[in-house]
Amino acid sequence: MPQDPVVNTRSARWSSYLMAFAITALIFATALYVSNYFNNRRIADIQSTQDKISIDILSLETQFELLAQHSCRDISENSVLSTEIQPLAQRLSYLETQSNVNQDELSQLKRYYSLLQIKDLLLMQHVAAKCKLKPVFILYFYSNKGDCEDCEEQGYVLTGLSEKYPQLRIYSFDYNLGLSALRTMIDINNVQDNLPALVINDRPYYGLHDIEEIEKILPQLAMLKKATSTRSTTTQSR
Amino acid sequence: MFEILMYPLLFLTLFFEVFLLVSFLERRFSRPLITAIPDQYIPSVAIVIPCYDEECTVAATLASTLALEYPREKLSVFVVDDGSTDATLANVRAYMANHSSENDRVHIIAKENGGKHTAMNVALAETHAKFIGCLDADSIVASDGLKKVMPIFAHQAIAAVTPGIHVREPSTLWQHLQNVEYRLSVFNRFIFAGLGSAFITPGPFSIFRTNVVRELGGWRYGHSTEDMEMALRIQEAGHLIANAPQAVVHTATPSTLRRLFRQRVRWTYGWLRNAVDYKHMFGNWRYGNLGIIILPAAIISIFSGMYFFTRIVLMGLNGAYSMYERYYYAGFHSKFNFDPFYINTSALWVLVWVSIIMILVLISVGSSVGTGRRTPPASTPLFLLFYSLLAPLWLFAAVFRAIFKTGVRWR
Known part of the structure; x- marks a missing residue:
């Protein structure tokens, strides 16, 4: 009414x-x-x-x-x-x-x-x-403390790379996590506090690297089977 | 600083919505100020149709006025042409030539352009009627409109009565959006009157007690919003403004975004400038609900609208930039996996949803008050989606103009 x-x-x-x-x-x-x-x-x-x-x-x-x-x-x-x-x-x-x-x-x-x-x-x-x-794998070290300008972009690159090569193993680690086992691995691979850092074939690479650059550094990627369809999973934590 | 404002503004916005609903519900359970409306209260009334370049609509407006169900000898009509540059005056004269029997109660006045307030004042000076009303020349009043309004004036404290305004024949997207907005306005006008806090007496068919208007000095320019200025002056003088939503008026609304933008910049600009002129009423307990809540909330709503718009734009830009970066560095991945884990359930989003639901309820109540049906207009979802993004555009423009006192154009 x-x-x-x-x-x-x-x-x-x-x-x-x-x-x-x-x-x-x-x-x-x-x-x-x-x-x-x-x-x-x-x-x-x-x-x-x-x-x-x-x-x-x-x-x-x-x-x-x-x-x-x-x-x-x-x-x-x-x-x-x-x-x-x-x-x-x-x-x-x-x-x-x-x-x-x-x-x-x-x-x-x-x-x-x-x-x-x-x-x-x-x-x-x-x-x-x-x-x-x-084995073809990449170790990725990042920081979430706001002191890594390119970590977000590097995360996108690695996501793209894992989409392109589903068999590629990417292990991502928060550099500042404070885990003793992780600290030991950082020391063994001699990774400096200059992030983002990639360890490929036992050698550390610092700064942002795009897909083409990583493909050049890691020629074994060419032997991996490429994805026939896109995938949306990723292994790196940001 | 920007982040800190978010929750207080959200709280104030929600508080105001809740307050209006609580007031509405309380009114239903409490005794209203007017308990009996007399059947017979038929004082003399003058309806003024101020017009400037309204050649397409003025005849229909005049026709609806003459069709009002009211004793013929008690109703006079003043058509005041405010220096139109089109055929407005000729059309009025042509209409009257075809309706010569109405000549004795229709007064046609032509004057140089001086603004709507001057047109109203010319008629105010001429009329002997106890009540004077305004009907914009783009509006059409229902035939029983005056019958619904006049008995309310039997209560001597009431100086003005506003109607229920609806969009006339909405056809474009922008008019459909305004159709929903006007339902919200029907509710606001209704509940503001219930709180003794109406602060606008709109051009389409607001009726005033003539002696009060004269005592207050007639209409003023009011920064191109003389209807707000007059209402604030009435409130300042301690009179009451009632609302009669059953007195239905349909008004033409801007059909394009450009015209809508220009109209709303004028309204908001006028409101802000009048708010400065009447700043002594803000937060002033002497003016009760109007001073304590309604006027401050009306100002805060402008700034919260701008604030939330800015936030949404920044969020949108940030999201778009992230998507661009993702595409640039990782390529396009078309596969989409829905995962409920990622549904945003932050307190902020919950509150935004509550606020949207509250607005929907207010629109529904406005529909009930204005039309007797609770169903909101079909375009309500579009209104809820887009209007909060649209309105800030003219809010920013109006605030800018108000700060730099640039003035606004009617058209």
Whole structure:
């Protein structure tokens, strides 16, 4: 029904002000709660992946032992890094951009992820040595502290490269993560604090390198099968 | 600094929307100021049609005025041609030649161009009617419009009554967007009157108590928005302004973005300049809801509109640059994987969605108040999507002009 004509005095309605303030505050509190709830769900989601990572680490260690006693046929030629874990880096990277995320939990998840990558790298090198394979891989070191101008662009390049060569293994590490195993790897590869840094064929390269430059540095890429269709997964965490 | 403003502005925006809704609901459950509208209150009324270059619409406006269901001897009409350069005056005279029986109550006045306020004042000086109304020459009033308005004046404290204004025959995209906006305005006008805080008496069919207008000194230039200036002056003098949404007026609206932009720059510019002239009312408890909430909120809404627009543009540019970089360095990847993990559930987005839902509710209430149907116009989704990006364009232009006092053109 159409409303009646309306008019009233303009004397302040303090009760309405208070009620509106209370409702608005409630809406804000609800919005914060909802946001927090979904962020916790995301953390839980990643934690479940983290459990899988733990199992994968155990599996890796077991495979190391098996490697000593079995032939190359028994060792999977595929990456031990399961496809389920591939998008984890992207998810971690996304969570880093969100407010209201527990940074300690996030950092712990990143440590686990980095540890798995190191384990996978070691296994791959063992398999390669035993089975006389020539693995093609890149180590990528980045920083999220705001002190690396080209890290974002380097991330895009490596994403493009992994799209182009699905068999290429790219291991990405947050240089400042504070993980002792990672620190040891940085020392072994003699990676300086001049990021972004790529380690290709045991040699560090600093600064932004595009796809063409990497293809020149790593001619073995030409032997890898190129992607017939595009893929959207990536292994580097930014 | 830029980031710090976001949540306070969002809080104020939401608070104002909630306050209007709370006030609307409270009004439904409390006793209104006017409890009984008399059936018979038929004082003399003069309707003024000020016109400048309205050759296409003035005849229809005049016809709708003469068709008003009101005692013939109580209603007089003043068509004041404000120095039109087209055939407005000739068309009015031609219309009257074909309706000679109305000649005794239609007064045609031709004068040099001086602005709408001068046209209104010429009629004010001429009329002996107890009430004087304005009807823009691009508007058409429903035949029962005056019947809905006049009984409200039986309450002596009421100095002016505003109608329910709707878009006339929307056809272009811009008019459909305005159609939704006008529903929101129907709600605002309604609830502002309910809070004793109406601060605009729009050109299409606002009716005034003649003696109050004379006491206040007639219409003023008001920075090309004499309807805002007059309403603020009425409020300043302590009178009441009522709203009768059932008194329906359809008004022509700009059909192109260029015309819409020019009209809105004029409105916003006029509002800002009048706000400066009446700054003593802002935050002044003496003016109740008007001073404490409505006027400050009207100013804040301009700046929050500009702020959120700037944020959206910066976010858009940032996103576009990232996409460009991604394409430049990694090539184009057409495969799209939907992952609910990446749905944005930040508090900011939740609040933005709540705010959009609130606007939808206000439009729906406006539709209910104005038309009796709660269903918003079909173009409401377009309005919600684009209008918040469109409006800041004229807000920026108007603020710039207001700061440098450049003045604005009517057309």
